[in-house]
Amino acid sequence: MIKKLITTIGHFAALYFQQLGRLTILSVQSFLAIRKAPRYLSQIIDAFVYIGRYSIPIIIITSAFMGLVLGVQIGTQISPETPRWAEGGLILRAILLEMGPVVTGLILAGRVSSGIASEIGAMKVTEQIDALRTTAINPVEFLVMPRLVAGMIAIPVLVIYADTIAIFSGFVSSYFTIDLTWTGFVKGMRHVFVATDVYTSIIKGFIFGIAITLFGCYFGMETGHGARGVGKATTHAVVWASIIILILDYIISAVLFFIW
């Protein structure tokens, strides 16, 4: 019984470290491939359009509702003694530090990671990746690196975009909930604003961008057989990218708290 338990634990540990090793190798290869980025400019632009431009509608909707919800929740829960204008500051910090990057990251984990994993996975099962290799095209340079570069640029931009929309919709919500004026809202924001909050948002977006694209690419490249393999790869990409975003969020928040 104990022997079987140890064997099972050992098996899963070996599997985990194997996966971790392969992910690390892919990550290192992808970052090294960035030096060849100018050769793959059209692939980077394609990936940028897919990750950035096509994500704008979903980011508008989710960030608008995120701000609206924050406005309602904070507005109805602050005590009567607290000045109303304080809500502007609370919304600003909540969005810049946490809600903006994390919600955007999770939404993009669903949209971008899954899309990348299914696209590369379908290429894997139909031997299109082998075909790239036989024509002397490195799949990491051609498929992974452009998506990584596009993710590192597009996702921080999307996070800032989401922050802006969420803050504005937060104001709209506060106006209707507690009758807070724009002047009051801005006064609250000015009261608490520090530039490092914006940097935190951008840094989180940048690191989430790496995680979202790399997990999508990794599970795509590791796809097993057939349609089921592609489905599994897609699910794993979304699940792991989402988990890693939450873990990274904690680590980045803790580290930046000590630095700043």
Next chain:
Amino acid sequence: MVEVKQLKKRFDRQTILDGVDLTLRDGEVLCIIGKSGTGKSVLLKNIIGLLKPDNGTIYIDGEEITQLTEDELNTRVRTKMGMVFQYGALWDSMTVEENITLALKFRNHFTHQERKKIAQESLELVGLSHIAKEYPDELSGGMKKRVAIARAIAMKPKYLLYDEPTTGLDPVLSNIINDLIIKLNRELGITSMVITHDINSVEKIAHRVGMLYQGKIVHMCDAKDMWHQDNEIFNKFIHGDTQLK
């Protein structure tokens, strides 16, 4: 010349190739026949470096390639060797023309116009000059295979490996592909290794034929003499004997 010596490959606990020895001579068409699942495609993938063998050596024009890195394989092996996959493996988000010109864009310093010209010439050679702007999902199975051949020959390879080029095609399309393999061998001097179960194709295109059985090449002979061999396994296979294990 391609020389394979004592090539071994296992997947998990299953031995697929168990000491394959064969030589692909310059200028010939060599067909490798064998039952499904005997490792014929695995053999091709080892030769072009898509898989690393567990044991054994592969020499291409005298250079041992099994220890080469991916970058070295790209510059020393895949510049002179192409592969045609069983189902074409065309990049389905690109047009036919883009499929053919993509590798040229990264490998050589051709201008856009030169790449288009090469694509057109390759498509003309396979009789499909009118489909340059089509996408792979708009093509029939036979057309996809011919485009895959056009993509491979655009790189001007010395060697071309075909993985079951006529599987799933009707007899007319099979003959079109067979004629194409012969044409490329005779007119462009492309040395070819063809993996197939199709004995009619072997008779038509091959100079020599080898049989892969239980991980080894058990018989090799001139294609013109293939019906007069004394190897029992080989004879059973080409006659479709159901007793062959």
